[in-house]
Amino acid sequence: MTAAKLPADCETKDDVRAEIDRIDQALLTLFAERHGYVTRMAEIKTDPHEAYDPTRIEAIITKVRERSLDLDLDEDQAELIWRTLIDWNINYEKGIIAARRRAR
Template identity: 85%
Template sequence: MTALKSPAQCETKDDVRVEIDRIDQALLSLFAERHRYVTRMAQIKTDPHEAHDRARIESIIEKVRNRSLALDLDEDQAELVWRTLIDWNINYEKGIIAARRGAE
């Protein structure tokens, strides 16, 4: 396994790519873990309309923006990623809930 290099320690494009690939794998693992919780939430909810909770969404976005600033990350970029993720999750949850209700 390749040792971790900080951005400053990367001397070549290949060095940088190795680290980005490592981070991408970690992100995928975290997204997969998050997805399992979203799936469980869809199993708990009883109405497809529950999947879209505007107050909860805006609360999450506010946290993401604040945390991004603290991490010196562009808050607009982070918000875009999270809104995309949330939109996908809402549609996913609605599908699971609707399918379950249709089978009842």
């Protein structure tokens, strides 16, 4: 495995693509780890309505926007990504909780 290159050290499109592929793999690994915790949360919750917590969601979004600014990222784009992730997680949790309740 080769060492990561800084963006400025990439001299070709292939160099850039290789680094994006490396980062994408790291992101997928992190999403998979996060998914394990989302699954566990769904196992702990007892009512499908618990999956949607607007206060918690807005706290997360506020934090993501602040952290994005600290990283010189577009905070609107980061918010869009996180809202999509949160919406997916809500639906996933609701499905697990509802299925468990039906199985009783």
